[in-house]
Amino acid sequence: MNRCITIAGGGLAGLALGVALRERGVPVTLHEAGSYPRHRVCGEFLSGVSDETLERLGIARDLDDAVPLKSSCWRNDSRQLGEIGVSGRGISRRNLDDRLQKRFTRLGGNLMTESRLRSGEGVVWAAGRVRQSSPWIGLKCHVRDLKLTHDLEMHVGTSGYAGLARIEGGRVNLCGLFHAGSASGKGVGLLLGCLKAGGLHRLAKRIEEAVPDPESFCGVAGFRFGRTASASFSIGDAALMIPPFTGNGMSMALEAADQAIQPAMDYAAGRISWVEAATQSDAAQQRHFRRRMRLASMIHPVMTSRPGLKLLEMAASAHLLPYGALYRLLR
Template identity: 30%
Template sequence: MVAPVAVLGGGLAGASAALRLAQAGIGVDLFERQAGPHHKVCGEFLSVEAQRDLHDLGFDPLRLGAVPIERIRVVRGTKSVESRLPFTALGISREVLDQALLDAAARAGAHVHRGVKVVAMDAGGIDTGAGRFCPETVFLATGKHDLRGAKRPEPGARGDEIGFKMHWRITAEQDAELGSAIELVLLDGGYVGLQRVAARVMNVCALVRREGFGGSWNGLLTAIAREPHVARRLDGASEMLRRPTSIAALPYGYVHRPGDDRESLYRLGDQAALTAPLTGDGMAIALRSAALAVACHRSGRGPLDYTRILRREVGGQVRRAMALHRLVGLPVLPLTLGLLRLHPSLLGRLAAATRLGRLDGARRIDRPGPPGAEAAFSDR
């Protein structure tokens, strides 16, 4: 027996969708393939937009140990430029935040199934390998991993980048020096992000071209340890995870396009839109997609309308983020860094320009609209 709604995946998008559904009194089963709390490749940068959506759910990330991020520092070699962010972001471990959302969803009445991997989906329902379920509605939140029978149609070219994440226990001196800054260390063939996610815990998240570093964590670590700035940050630090989390060959820039009236499920998070990680808005898009999907479902609007609304809400951010992502790999980057050093405030403006907009769509659609209202949500 399964509830009317099934949520496949227990990350930010899936867990927050299940929580919103349960809070609305809608029966929901959530299936998460990992049996317990776990880490994911993520910059763990919680933007102001993501914070607002969490507050709408009754969440205060500071109570979970989040730390403020108020400055951005870009480093290349021995040169750096720094600026104040136009907002206060937060650094928080995904292991902590995802688990807190799942716990809240369960308390609200959602049936959370841990250690259950959905292996396929078809018109007849979902298959977990141990049983088959036939929910009325499916919210697909499997993150960067496609599900057999429900793959993202034409996601576009997959990049040759590989992403790594490792948490480091840092010294009190390094903790104070890093402080409330997020640091982007630019490399030939990628970049490394450094920020605190808790007291004396630093997240090191990298996105690099595979061929430049041998496709391995050890190869990357050897390379980045030659960077003076990274070497200083890692001095006296120790790895906190048994091994880094990693992921590769992702179609950055993908935004799901509306199909036709056969659109049968709500795609959330990375299944709906995969923004460039450089801008730190992936978590915000995951939370936003969940809010919009639940609002559409409650108002009687189906997946087709939801997909159109989501493209309008997040498409601009993804385009701007990808433009910045491509700029990092261009030969003119040293000149760009020089310009930023002359005008540091441009960093803050870039950060503001790549943000997600305010959550307007969910408020507009939280109740059924008048006849013909769907025309306002046409694809752009």
């Protein structure tokens, strides 16, 4: 392996690819704009990625203490709309990303934190969402002493939605996607304000009565969903960003890293050019993710508009919502 692979972005996609390449003896330098450990806006519900993929990436052990999530429900503020069995893991991104960066450096990877790279030839672009103006903000915080009815609760409001997922240490992660400008405030207060502005008063009350952790609060703004391919060899949110209600973005980041292993190795060994490696990785992702991206982009507007939500509620009342089938098709 002569050529070094450079990766921009030390989130799940970049770190997983970095670990997998180091396991195979490829020299890797990874630049991360931030540092570790740190909280990230994410529902922290990992679902869809297979055990085989995690083994191939060499990161299965890093999920050993993730909480198995098996039951889930969908609800608005007044009632439950449906429930299904799921197969997922709950784990905080603060822990997961930190473990992956440690694994990467233990394997001899060269990690440069607080280092922001530009895209270019020879750089795998795993730098996350493409920043652009959008009507959405994502907010999250961890909560203690909060009882859940299911391992994963999804709450649909009139100006966004929020999920509660069990994570390690007996905590619950609260994360939501809201219309920007629906509420004002700071920190956990802003998150509670967004829940109330979207009519999720009961959920907000439950959070107020529990113990939200202000340290874990974080937020993001300025992203859009769909194909974002910002550089020739992109993986994770930098290539394709699926709406969060699917709970599949982390899985996609890991699956994309898995698909990038071979093209990156072939480039490192001098068997193919950078353009060929990028083309192969991109084609594999388009094939692999097409169905879920299309379906998610059709459902997202329904879930985030008042008429769409009314329709959803009526369909749920008439038991016409195929939750189980949708869950499977979005993976």
